Amino acid sequence: xxxxxxxxxxxxxxxxxxxxxxxxxxxxxxxxxxxxxxxxxxxxxxxxxxxxxxxxxxxxxxxxxxxxxxxxxxxxxxxxxxxxxxxxxxxxxxxxxxxxxxxxxxxxxxxxxxxxxxxxxxxxxxxxxxxxxxxxxxxxxxxxxxxxxxxxxxxxxxxxxxxxxxxxxxxxxxxxxxxxxxxxxxxxxxxxxxxxxxxxxxxxxxxxxxxxxxxxxxxxxxxxxxxxxxxxxxxxxxxxxxxxxxxxxxxxxxxxxxxxxxxxxxxxxxxxxxxxxxxxxxxxxxxxxxxxxxxxxxxxxxxxxxxxxxxxxxxxxxxxxxxxxxxxxxxxxxxxxxxxxxxxxxxxxxxxxxxxxxxxxxxxxxxxxxxxxxxxxxxxxxxxxxxxxxxxxxxxxxxxxxxxxxxxxxxxxxxxxxxxxxxxxxxxxxxxxxxxxxxxxxxxxxxxxxxxxxxxxxxxxxxxxxxxxxxxxxxxxxxxxxxxxxxxxxxxxxxxxxxxxxxxxxxxxxxxxxxxxxxxxxxxxxxxxxxxxxxxxxxxxxxxxxxxxxxxxxxxxxxxxxxxxxxxxxxxxxxxxxxxxxxxxxxxxxxxxxxxxxxxxxxxxxxxxxxxxxxxxxxx
Ligand SMILES: [Zn+2]
Numbered sequence: 001x002x003x004x005x006x007x008x009x010x011x012x013x014x015x016x017x018x019x020x021x022x023x024x025x026x027x028x029x030x031x032x033x034x035x036x037x038x039x040x041x042x043x044x045x046x047x048x049x050x051x052x053x054x055x056x057x058x059x060x061x062x063x064x065x066x067x068x069x070x071x072x073x074x075x076x077x078x079x080x081x082x083x084x085x086x087x088x089x090x091x092x093x094x095x096x097x098x099x100x101x102x103x104x105x106x107x108x109x110x111x112x113x114x115x116x117x118x119x120x121x122x123x124x125x126x127x128x129x130x131x132x133x134x135x136x137x138x139x140x141x142x143x144x145x146x147x148x149x150x151x152x153x154x155x156x157x158x159x160x161x162x163x164x165x166x167x168x169x170x171x172x173x174x175x176x177x178x179x180x181x182x183x184x185x186x187x188x189x190x191x192x193x194x195x196x197x198x199x200x201x202x203x204x205x206x207x208x209x210x211x212x213x214x215x216x217x218x219x220x221x222x223x224x225x226x227x228x229x230x231x232x233x234x235x236x237x238x239x240x241x242x243x244x245x246x247x248x249x250x251x252x253x254x255x256x257x258x259x260x261x262x263x264x265x266x267x268x269x270x271x272x273x274x275x276x277x278x279x280x281x282x283x284x285x286x287x288x289x290x291x292x293x294x295x296x297x298x299x300x301x302x303x304x305x306x307x308x309x310x311x312x313x314x315x316x317x318x319x320x321x322x323x324x325x326x327x328x329x330x331x332x333x334x335x336x337x338x339x340x341x342x343x344x345x346x347x348x349x350x351x352x353x354x355x356x357x358x359x360x361x362x363x364x365x366x367x368x369x370x371x372x373x374x375x376x377x378x379x380x381x382x383x384x385x386x387x388x389x390x391x392x393x394x395x396x397x398x399x400x401x402x403x404x405x406x407x408x409x410x411x412x413x414x415x416x417x418x419x420x421x422x423x424x425x426x427x428x429x430x431x432x433x434x435x436x437x438x439x440x441x442x443x444x445x446x447x448x449x450x451x452x453x454x455x456x457x458x459x460x461x462x463x464x465x466x467x468x469x470x471x472x473x474x475x476x477x478x479x480x481x482x483x484x485x486x487x488x489x490x491x492x493x494x495x496x497x498x499x500x501x502x503x504x505x506x507x508x509x510x511x512x513x514x515x516x517x518x519x520x521x522x523x524x525x526x527x528x529x530x531x532x533x534x535x536x537x538x539x540x541x542x543x544x545x546x547x548x549x550x551x552x553x554x555x556x557x558x559x560x561x562x563x564x565x566x567x568x569x570x571x572x573x574x575x576x577x578x579x580x581x582x583x584x585x586x587x588x589x590x591x592x593x594x595x596x597x598x599x600x601x602x603x604x605x606x607x608x609x610x611x612x613x614x615x616x617x618x619x620x
Contacts, residue, residue: 209332
């Protein structure tokens with residue numbers, strides 16, 4: 001039994017270091033009174049930290065941190081082992097497989113997939129078909145089995161492409177006066193439906209704060225307001241200040257723009273305009289401009305309810321609209337963080353009419369399989385996933401005359417890494433107990449559509465999908481001291497990632513920008529919705545041999561200048577040494593999942609736990 005002092009020490013350290021620590025899945029009774037913390041900030045950070053790394057129930061009472069009796073107790077482990085780290089080591093076949101993850105493999109696949117000849121791999125394009133053919137050819141050459149429909153490599157993903165042609169000026173009418181906003185520069189409007197004509201007459205604007213209804217937090221931004229036929233003006237986030245609400249700074253699905261539009265549709269609103277800020281989106285308005293103009297895609301079979309109009313306002317335009325309406329947007333934002341918030345009508349109406357070109361399109365997920373070696377466990381699958389699409393061709397040319405969204409990092413690089421992992425496993429002596437599914441999914445940039453289609457029409461029952469290891473973008477800056485685990489503290493996979501990272505001599509760091517909600521922004525989210533736990537990493541930012549802060553500077557500049565722009569091109573000068581380490585890490589995590597006795601689970605109380613339980617009981 002650890003003594004009180006040691007235990008207190010550890011809690012204090014946990015609060016300070018804010019880094020992941022092994023957790024120990026044992027029941028354990030609190031041996032002593034927990035320590036008192038002097039200020040609220042350190043309590044919250046201690047709590048967040050404990051929650052992140054396996055302690056399942058933590059509460060704060062009178063300035064004291066209380067840990068419930070049946071916690072995953074890593075502290076015990078640390079005390080008894082004198083802070084010694086994990087002793088996990090790869091087996092000889094695992095080491096051999098690791099050696100086979102080659103930099104030249106990743107590099108060459110990116111060079112091909114990001115070539116101008118593939119024209120940005122836009123869904124339904126010739127470049128898309130070439131991409132699918134390339135990936136399935138590589139799968140076949142590795143001796144993998146086709147795992148698509150009808151014994152083929154593909155799972156077709158029927159899409160509907162909608163190109164909205166909004167007017168150049170958008171008119172707002174309030175108190176007899178008119179205000180105009182510039183399309184594209186200040187406001188982006190797109191058709192929310194598959195209709196070829198959008199017509200709204202005098203739809204009232206109403207500010208609904210975060211636009212969230214969440215009974216579990218006793219939160220309802222709409223109160224009883226009937227918003228049918230109205231246009232919601234919404235903030236793009238969830239409340240951040242209170243750690244007890246919406247996971248504090250961490251972004252939940254409630255904070256995502258797709259949730260806002262879905263809520264608007266559910267409540268019968270005519271449309272929703274989301275106020276963009278760099279902070280709440282995690283990227284500049286320019287990314288909205290490129291992503292939300294031109295052809296927009298949706299799943300052709302998706303008949304869910306929708307609004308007439310979807311749109312975005314720049315922060316500046318929103319301020320001027322509110323000011324014109326006699327309202328103070330900043331003050332209203334502050335009130336929106338309170339449970340008592342009530343929607344505020346702007347007294348402003350929007351009328352707009354425009355056409356949209358609607359056409360049926362087709363893309364496909366490319367699926368391959370390596371059969372497991374265990375007669376029972378081989379029915380279950382570990383998925384390595386990466387999206388193969390990007391944004392296609394731009395409507396206009398950028399300053400350098402380029403109009404091809406090559407998507408080299410996003411996500412030729414992730415696809416290349418998945419292919420490199422497939423090659424390493426296929427060429428190694430490894431024979432995983434569970435089967436492995438390699439899934440290059442379509443149309444991620446259009447709203448995770450390929451993975452959403454896979455989740456809606458799974459080729460394997462969700463209860464037999466052990467986990468997904470998703471790759472979206474890789475590190476091109478060199479080896480790192482750290483690894484950034486996105487969506488940490490949600491499921492039992494953290495411990496595996498921790499083991500391998502520690503063995504690599506690197507530090508596992510919890511999600512760096514939890515407020516940006518990256519876990520909900522790539523394909524692991526589609527799988528999470530059907531209960532499948534996922535691993536999703538960002539490469540670290542502390543680059544070996546560079547001053548601290550250098551890596552973050554480079555990445556921030558990349559998001560600003562390259563992300564979702566024609567300049568995301570193959571660069572022979574990338575340093576992929578860190579990407580290789582990450583690829584080996586992800587491969588090993590997948591292999592460990594494939595061999596572990598139990599299926600991975602969400603931690604108790606996680607938002608996806610119920611879906612997992614339902615999926616597993618459906619196949620029992
Ligand atoms: Zn991506």
